[in-house]
Amino acid sequence: MLLEVRDLHVEFRTRDGVAKAVNGVNYSVDEGETLAVLGESGSGKSVTAQAVMGILDVPPGRIAGGEILFKGRDLLRMKEDERRRVRGAHMAMIFQDALSALNPVLTVGAQLGEMFEVHRGMSRKDSRARAVELMDRVRIPAARQRAGDYPHQFSGGMRQRIMIAMALALEPSLIIADEPTTALDVTVQAQVMDLLAELQRELNMGLILITHDLGVVADVADKIAVMYAGRIVEAAPVHELYRAPAHPYTRGLLDSIPRLDQMGQELYAIKGLPPNLTAIPPGCAFNPRCPMAQAICRTDVPPLYSVTGTPARRTSACHFWKECLGG
Amino acid sequence: MPEPYDPLQPGDKEAIAPTGAGGPMDLAIEEAESLEKTLGDAPGPSGPGGKARSLWSDAWHQLRRNPVFVVSALLIAFLVVIAIWPQLIASGDPLKCDLSKSQEGSAPGHPFGYDTQGCDVYTRTVYGARASITVGVCATLGAALLGSLLGGLAGFFGGWGDATLSRVADIFFGIPVILGGLVFLSVVTSTTVWPVVGFIVLLGWPQIARIARGSVITAKQNDYVQAARALGAGNTRLLLRHVAPNAVAPVIVVATIALGTYIALEATLSFLGVGLRPPTVSWGIDISNAASQIRNAPHMLLWPAGALSITVLAFIMLGDAVRDALDPKLR
Amino acid sequence: MGRYVIRRLLQMIPVFIGSTFLIFIMVYALGDPVAALFGDKAPDPATAARIRKDLYLDRPLWEQYLHYMGQIFQGDFGTAFNGQPVTELMASAFPVTLRLTLVAITIEIVVGITLGVVSGLRRGRTIDTTLLVLTLVVISVPTFVTGYLLQYLLGVKWGWVRPTVSPDAPLNELILPGIVLALVSLAYVTRLSRTSIAENTKADYVRTAVAKGLPRRRVITRHLLRNSLIPVVTFIGTDIGALMGGAIVTERIFNIHGVGYQLYQGILRNNSPTVVGFVTILVIVFLLANLLVDLLYAVLDPRIRYA
Numbered sequence: 033m034l035l036e037v038r039d040l041h042v043e044f045r046t047r048d049g050v051a052k053a054v055n056g057v058n059y060s061v062d063e064g065e066t067l068a069v070l071g072e073s074g075s076g077k078s079v080t081a082q083a084v085m086g087i088l089d090v091p092p093g094r095i096a097g098g099e100i101l102f103k104g105r106d107l108l109r110m111k112e113d114e115r116r117r118v119r120g121a122h123m124a125m126i127f128q129d130a131l132s133a134l135n136p137v138l139t140v141g142a143q144l145g146e147m148f149e150v151h152r153g154m155s156r157k158d159s160r161a162r163a164v165e166l167m168d169r170v171r172i173p174a175a176r177q178r179a180g181d182y183p184h185q186f187s188g189g190m191r192q193r194i195m196i197a198m199a200l201a202l203e204p205s206l207i208i209a210d211e212p213t214t215a216l217d218v219t220v221q222a223q224v225m226d227l228l229a230e231l232q233r234e235l236n237m238g239l240i241l242i243t244h245d246l247g248v249v250a251d252v253a254d255k256i257a258v259m260y261a262g263r264i265v266e267a268a269p270v271h272e273l274y275r276a277p278a279h280p281y282t283r284g285l286l287d288s289i290p291r292l293d294q295m296g297q298e299l300y301a302i303k304g305l306p307p308n309l310t311a312i313p314p315g316c317a318f319n320p321r322c323p324m325a326q327a328i329c330r331t332d333v334p335p336l337y338s339v340t341g342t343p344a345r346r347t348s349a350c351h352f353w354k355e356c357l358g359g
Numbered sequence: 360m361p362e363p364y365d366p367l368q369p370g371d372k373e374a375i376a377p378t379g380a381g382g383p384m385d386l387a388i389e390e391a392e393s394l395e396k397t398l399g400d401a402p403g404p405s406g407p408g409g410k411a412r413s414l415w416s417d418a419w420h421q422l423r424r425n426p427v428f429v430v431s432a433l434l435i436a437f438l439v440v441i442a443i444w445p446q447l448i449a450s451g452d453p454l455k456c457d458l459s460k461s462q463e464g465s466a467p468g469h470p471f472g473y474d475t476q477g478c479d480v481y482t483r484t485v486y487g488a489r490a491s492i493t494v495g496v497c498a499t500l501g502a503a504l505l506g507s508l509l510g511g512l513a514g515f516f517g518g519w520g521d522a523t524l525s526r527v528a529d530i531f532f533g534i535p536v537i538l539g540g541l542v543f544l545s546v547v548t549s550t551t552v553w554p555v556v557g558f559i560v561l562l563g564w565p566q567i568a569r570i571a572r573g574s575v576i577t578a579k580q581n582d583y584v585q586a587a588r589a590l591g592a593g594n595t596r597l598l599l600r601h602v603a604p605n606a607v608a609p610v611i612v613v614a615t616i617a618l619g620t621y622i623a624l625e626a627t628l629s630f631l632g633v634g635l636r637p638p639t640v641s642w643g644i645d646i647s648n649a650a651s652q653i654r655n656a657p658h659m660l661l662w663p664a665g666a667l668s669i670t671v672l673a674f675i676m677l678g679d680a681v682r683d684a685l686d687p688k689l690r
Numbered sequence: 691m692g693r694y695v696i697r698r699l700l701q702m703i704p705v706f707i708g709s710t711f712l713i714f715i716m717v718y719a720l721g722d723p724v725a726a727l728f729g730d731k732a733p734d735p736a737t738a739a740r741i742r743k744d745l746y747l748d749r750p751l752w753e754q755y756l757h758y759m760g761q762i763f764q765g766d767f768g769t770a771f772n773g774q775p776v777t778e779l780m781a782s783a784f785p786v787t788l789r790l791t792l793v794a795i796t797i798e799i800v801v802g803i804t805l806g807v808v809s810g811l812r813r814g815r816t817i818d819t820t821l822l823v824l825t826l827v828v829i830s831v832p833t834f835v836t837g838y839l840l841q842y843l844l845g846v847k848w849g850w851v852r853p854t855v856s857p858d859a860p861l862n863e864l865i866l867p868g869i870v871l872a873l874v875s876l877a878y879v880t881r882l883s884r885t886s887i888a889e890n891t892k893a894d895y896v897r898t899a900v901a902k903g904l905p906r907r908r909v910i911t912r913h914l915l916r917n918s919l920i921p922v923v924t925f926i927g928t929d930i931g932a933l934m935g936g937a938i939v940t941e942r943i944f945n946i947h948g949v950g951y952q953l954y955q956g957i958l959r960n961n962s963p964t965v966v967g968f969v970t971i972l973v974i975v976f977l978l979a980n981l982l983v984d985l986l987y988a989v990l991d992p993r994i995r996y997a
Contacts, residue, residue: 087900113905125901127894127901133897136991137916137917138913527708533705533706534709538938541957543716646834660835664839671829
């Protein structure tokens with residue numbers, strides 16, 4: 033297994049108390065595999081990714097427990113310098129907003145080339161040449177000239193390509209993409225997503241795709257993990273999940289996608305708001321919003337039930353997953 | 360009408376890096392820009408249950424718990440009381456001096472000793488608060504009113520008025536403060552505080568005008584202002600009900616800090632001999648007189664200088680605390 | 691870039707005219723330069739009238755101003771009270787003040803930015819809080835108080851330095867006055883860089899730099915500092931002019947015969963050519979410093995260069 037996150041806990045200290053952003057997350061990705069992590073904002077999907085990358089803001093953040101195994105080694109036990117060498121070279125991250133994620137005062141050529149200078153010890157000239165190659169590879173027109181341009185001189189789609197190029201620079205084995213297309217125009221979204229998927233196949237990388245867009249997921253993901261209030265409430269191969277969700281929250285998400293064959297009907301919406309992370313409700317965190325909630329949901333935290341396969345290929349954190357799956 | 364973003368326009372860059380003509384008057388603008396931006400985003404206090412109401416009450420709530428604010432506010436209250444009724448804590452007459460006691464140290468009833476003229480240093484230090492506070496308060500009021508009026512109107516209406524104002528402000532910024540004071544005030548013979556107040560207002564208003572202009576421009580670009588305009592609100596109503604309440608916070612903060620620096624400026628001018636003149640009792644004059652005698656009688660310098668520094672510090676700390684409270688980003 | 695410079699230069703012209711005219715009015719309209727020329731003696735009316743005519747003093751103010759500016763651009767700044775040409779005074783005074791300002795700016799940059807970066811990177815820790823309080827105190831104590839205090843303590847009481855500066859003002863004697871002159875600005879630079887660093891530490895591009903696996907040192911020097919120092923550099927640029935103006939207080943304390951000293955003498959003796967001449971030069975320095983800042987701004991921030 034390329035990456036395994038085991039029972040990860042992350043907390044943030046805030047003015048209103050300790051916010052439990054991640055509460056026992058487990059997931060794994062293999063080479064060439066795409067895991068989509070789905071959830072509303074505040075569900076802990078980005079925080080988990082930051083913990084994996086080791087770019088959590090500490091403080092106020094704190095990893096309260098768990099393991100992050102990358103190629104069998106626990107990243108959380110590595111020394112900072114060792115961890116740094118993993119970042120960028122073996123695992124890389126693509127951010128949502130490329131305009132703010134790129135340094136405004138350095139040329140894109142310099143920012144791309146920096147990867148080779150730091151991790152490979154290349155000369156500035158050689159690394160600049162590699163930067164141009166990279167830009168070519170993500171299909172930026174006139175790469176040689178444009179390497180001397182600054183981020184604000186590119187269009188949104190081109191900037192996101194540069195982000196992708198930067199992540200791919202050292203051909204890492206794992207890429208984490210945090211809502212890579214959210215900030216883009218709909219027409220450009222598909223192009224960027226296709227490019228990412230294509231390069232992933234080519235380099236046989238593991239990809240963790242963080243998103244709240246169910247449409248994107250269906251096209252590119254192999255498996256899917258749905259997060260709610262810092263937990264994975266359902267994990268499944270993508271088609272099984274779409275066919276029959278085993279958690280009421282997933283069902284709610286799927287039902288709230290507008291569908292052409294149901295025109296004229298009122299769109300479903302999950303009632304209520306995501307919980308305050310400093311005061312997560314007892315029992316199942318979703319129970320105040322859940323249409324299927326019973327007394328047990330308000331008292332007992334549901335364990336991860338195995339839905340199919342041993343070891344589980346598919347899990348659900350719902351006391352009534354069978355009813356959900358059936359109904 | 361939204362302006363294109365030009366970072367070199369006055370009111371943008373200058374808010375980060377004051378181009379003021381130097382000296383103590385610059386100090387006020389620090390970090391005012393971030394405040395301006397943050398506040399520009401908050402809806403007006405006039406709106407029903409508006410966020411700005413909670414911004415102000417939130418700020419007040421935070422201020423009350425901030426020891427820096429409490430200490431500086433109490434200190435300022437004390438100073439104001441002393442400025443109005445110095446007799447409360449000093450029974451003597453600051454102008455009644457006894458040359459035979461020149462530069463003597465402390466004695467019963469005269470804890471700070473005597474200055475070169477044989478005047479009681481304690482009494483003079485207490486009475487000195489009046490001139491400093493008067494100059495500080497009047498100059499700040501004048502500069503703040505004139506500056507926010509001109510800057511606010513220029514920012515709101517734009518056009519040639521705005522352009523003219525910016526150029527005029529540039530001219531005043533082109534005059535180094537202390538030099539300007541030396542030139543302007545050296546020809547004045549009045550012994551009242553008014554020429555000094557007038558001069559500080561003259562060179563101080565452009566700074567406030569820039570802040571006011573900038574925050575009005577930010578505020579009027581807010582969606583709810585545009586919405587009010589679309590709903591047919593007139594200019595007067597827009598300006599008074601929607602823009603002004605949001606633009607006023609940065610001005611208050613800058614003015615508070617400016618008050619402290621104006622007091623320091625008055626003292627500097629008095630020290631150079633062109634500010635306040637005897638028989639007005641002023642810390643600046645006393646420090647100037649004491650400075651030449653520092654080897655013989657350091658106590659003469661210590662007390663007025665300490666009083667001056669603490670007064671300036673109190674106002675700057677107050678402004679600092681208010682700014683922190685009004686800027687949610689910094690929490 | 692070239693057009694940008696020209697535009698800024700053209701914008702400076704009205705400001706220059708406005709500022710100098712304002713000074714000109716104050717000096718010439720309110721004082722009587724002829725009476726000052728004669729000191730305590732009552733001038734002979736005929737002589738006085740002749741001098742007035744020679745000095746264009748019988749003309750309207752704007753004509754006087756034009757005449758004066760015309761002379762200035764021919765290098766004629768008039769005569770000082772002691773009969774010396776003002777230009778000679780300038781030649782002796784400006785280098786001294788320039789040296790003093792240079793010392794101050796250097797201290798301001800080195801110490802101010804270092805302290806600001808240190809406290810910005812350790813926001814909320816003891817060192818940060820201590821520095822914040824210290825800067826507030828430094829800002830609050832007026833320069834002339836710190837000046838006399840340091841002069842008394844270091845110069846008189848402990849005898850570490852010469853309390854006053856000798857007439858030719860060598861660099862090593864200017865260190866203490868330089869510190870005094872720089873102190874308030876230094877506190878300012880510290881606060882400004884601290885805020886800027888602390889704000890930029892949370893910026894997305896810094897997080898990207900960390901995610902790229904760059905060593906901490908490189909993240910700070912190459913990514914964080916460059917962006918954070920833009921406002922600081924512009925502040926320091928504008929401060930050049932401000933410091934030269936503010937030097938008047940420092941020069942008085944340490945008896946330095948620079949611009950402030952000459953100006954002060956000019957004002958005391960009501961010698962208009964000295965005052966207006968020196969102030970005009972200072973205004974030019976100030977405006978040029980502002981131009982320099984704008985250019986620096988454009989060099990440091992490509993978003994402006996290509997706007």
